[in-house]
Each structure stands twice: as structure tokens, then as C-alpha cells.
Amino acid sequence: MLTLGRLLAAILATLCAGKTSAVTKGDSSPMRKTMELAHESTISSSHSESSKPRLKVGVRVLTKGEAIFVGSAEFGIELHSPRAREIVNHLNGLQTNSEISALLAVDIKQVEEVISQLDKEHLVDTHSSTLEIHSRFHSHSRNGATHQNDLAFDGAYLQIQSKLIPELSFTTWLKDVRDGGVSHIGSRRDIDLQIIGDNRIASLLFGIMLSSGVSHTTLHSSHVRIETQDICAGYFRASDIGLSLNARAEELSRELSLFPLPQKISKNEEILPTRSLRVVLGKVPADQLQEWMSQGIPHLIIEDPDGASINIGPLVIPGSGPCLRCVRITREEGDLIWREIEWQRAFAQSLETPVAVAHSVAGTVALELLRFIDTGQSTLIGSMAHINYHSPCNTEHRNFSQHPACGCNW
Numbered sequence: 001m002l003t004l005g006r007l008l009a010a011i012l013a014t015l016c017a018g019k020t021s022a023v024t025k026g027d028s029s030p031m032r033k034t035m036e037l038a039h040e041s042t043i044s045s046s047h048s049e050s051s052k053p054r055l056k057v058g059v060r061v062l063t064k065g066e067a068i069f070v071g072s073a074e075f076g077i078e079l080h081s082p083r084a085r086e087i088v089n090h091l092n093g094l095q096t097n098s099e100i101s102a103l104l105a106v107d108i109k110q111v112e113e114v115i116s117q118l119d120k121e122h123l124v125d126t127h128s129s130t131l132e133i134h135s136r137f138h139s140h141s142r143n144g145a146t147h148q149n150d151l152a153f154d155g156a157y158l159q160i161q162s163k164l165i166p167e168l169s170f171t172t173w174l175k176d177v178r179d180g181g182v183s184h185i186g187s188r189r190d191i192d193l194q195i196i197g198d199n200r201i202a203s204l205l206f207g208i209m210l211s212s213g214v215s216h217t218t219l220h221s222s223h224v225r226i227e228t229q230d231i232c233a234g235y236f237r238a239s240d241i242g243l244s245l246n247a248r249a250e251e252l253s254r255e256l257s258l259f260p261l262p263q264k265i266s267k268n269e270e271i272l273p274t275r276s277l278r279v280v281l282g283k284v285p286a287d288q289l290q291e292w293m294s295q296g297i298p299h300l301i302i303e304d305p306d307g308a309s310i311n312i313g314p315l316v317i318p319g320s321g322p323c324l325r326c327v328r329i330t331r332e333e334g335d336l337i338w339r340e341i342e343w344q345r346a347f348a349q350s351l352e353t354p355v356a357v358a359h360s361v362a363g364t365v366a367l368e369l370l371r372f373i374d375t376g377q378s379t380l381i382g383s384m385a386h387i388n389y390h391s392p393c394n395t396e397h398r399n400f401s402q403h404p405a406c407g408c409n410w
Helices: 006-015 030-043 084-089 097-104 108-120 144-148 155-171 182-190 200-211 245-256 286-295 324-334 336-347 355-375
Strands: 060-064 067-071 076-079 191-196 217-220 275-281 299-302 309-316 383-388 391-399
Touching (some): 084 097, 084 108, 155 182, 182 355, 191 200, 200 217, 200 275, 217 245, 299 355, 355 383
Parallel strands (some): 191 217
Antiparallel strands (some): 060 067, 067 076, 299 309, 309 383
16 A cells, blocks of 8 residues: 555645545555544544644635625625634645634634634534555565655556545535545445446446445446447447457446556455445346345346336335335336336336436436435435436436335335
8 A cells, every 4th residue: 555645635635625645554454444534533523633624625705794704605604703714714724723823813712613613504624534545556676665655746646636536525515524525435435336237327327436436336237248339428439349348347447446446455455345235227136136135235226218218216225115026016006007017028128228318317326326325315215216308307206115015014
């Protein structure tokens, strides 16, 4: 492993009001260390002596008469302290509360009061967490170790830094996040995500989740080789037609992953995810569903297209809320013809989705999956989203509950 060090921290502090560093650890898993830090940042005081507060990315500061407005177009607060503007201008993640107080010759209580008001409105980050990045180098030379820490001009590490910034702008705004979203990004590496499907949505979702930090994402398809219909302005190119799908997907996992896994790592550095998640596109064998239910693995269902529409969901949480069979029983009871249509669809060839629909659905599903991974919450838990191709912004949601005739409720 290598230490990103001050370079990454400086870039994030300047560009996204976040502060990240990477640390070197011995035999322990990087994920365990990240999770520990996330826990520590939750329980410690937001006004500790070592805290270096910084405004969250996207927060604006405007003068409003004798007061200042801090926030965004959606929400914010007014601060009426006579030195509030000066204090807020120094919330850049580089100074502690005491240092700001001394620099501005302002009472420390006044500084803490301003920060407390901003923290209450979720407008400031007050903690720093760490990320561990595995080295792609395995030099055996005597001087290798000394050069590994000189990353200022290393293109691979600069690329990781530039890709981290937009992702942190997503996680920093999650509820109760005070470390710029760093611990949540790191925790995404603790997920074993399997995407099972043959259509365009599956390959697009595969690339999006890898690029979002879910490093242990794999694509499972019955197709052996990449076909013409797989080319949809996505991650497969025309030159890939005829190539092994599995081999190309493995290459993409190294190219697209926000945190690429090393090709060769020792046993004591092996990263093993502790949480599992499955996404299935199209028909799902009953025995596979039963296996996930018995193992307690959450799974999201995306149905095959039906005319000019597609259904997303539900996201099934075994032991909590409805399963897919609950949904099917409920739909059958509500519409007698639905069972006959489902019977025909079970034996019909699956339809491919239009390019625009595939991108839209993949993006929507990715956002819900990331929200579930980061927070444990999702609109699709116990719910199905119906998307009409011709009216994509008017998504219809239908909620379901456990059905008394389904075995998952016993």
C-alpha cells in the first residue's frame, strides 16, 4: 500500500471542501480500518480541539444587509454575528477552531457558536477520515520503498484524486455525514455486488457501480461473446464485438473502478467484502430467489420491458418487507389477466431496451443502489417503479406489503 499523503488532502480541501488522506496499515483489511474511522468520527465531538471545520461542497456565502446567508438555493441560514463573515471565510479545513480564533482575534466561544449553527443545519464538515489505496507497484528494488511515497507526479494517483471529488459531492450531503463523505465512499468497497442479466442495462449498470467505488462489482451474463446489440454508447466498443464478454468485463473492472483492486495481492492484504447485494434483470429462477432469501441477501429485480415500459423493483430485504412472490400474488389478485400475460412472457424472448431508456434506467437504479449501500434506505424497498418510455419523468410507484399467503411471512 502507498500513502497518498498531503497532495490528496490539499486537493480535496480546496476543490470540494473535503479532506482525505490515505494511511499504510499492516496485516489488517483496509475496509476494517475505514469502518473504524467512520465510527470514531460519528461519536466524537464536532468541536474537538483537533477539528478543522470546512464548508460542504456547494455551500454559498452571501451578504444580506448586516448579516450573511450561508447555504444553497434550496436551504440555508442567516448569521448575524458581526464577525461571522470572517469566521466562515476561514472554514476551509486547514485551521482548527483555536487557530481561527487566534488568527482573527475572536473569542473561541464565538467561533464555536458559528460552527455549531452551521453544523446543526448540515452545512459544515468537522471531521477527517482516511482512505487506503492499494499500490499497483510491486518493486523489489532496494530504493523502491523510498520512491513509492513520491506521488506528486504519479498520473494514476492524480486520476484517482480527480475521480474522487465528484463522488464526495454525493456522499457529503447524506444525513449525519461530517467527514466530507469519505467514510461512505470507502465503505462501498465492502459490498459484493453481482449484476445478473444479458441486456444493455446490465452492462451500463456494471460500469456505473464500478466507477462509483463499488469495486467488487461483477457482471454475470449467459452471453459468451459481445454482440452487436451490446453496443449502446456505453462501455463496449464496436471493436469489442466477438470478444469474450467475461474477459472484456474483467478488463473494464480495472479500467473503470474508482479503487482498482491490485492484480496480485498477498493473503494478509486480501480485501474480502462482508456485505452482499444482487441485481437481476429479466427472468429469475425460483431456486435462485429462494437461495438469496435463505442467505439473507438483498436483491433488486428489474423486469424485462413490457411494451413501451419497464418495471424496477422491488428491492427485497429478506426477513423485512415483501419478497418477489408477495408482489406476484398481489398483482395476480388485482388483475386476473396479469397471470396469463406473465405466463407468456416467461417463455418469450426478452426484448432489448432502447439506448436512451437503458441509460436512464441504469442511472436511476445506480442512484438507488448507492443510496441503499450508503444509508440502508431506498425508495424501491417494498416498492416498484413503473417507467413509461414516452413519459420518463412521470414515474409511477406502487407499494407492496408482505402477503399472508406467501411463505416469507410465516
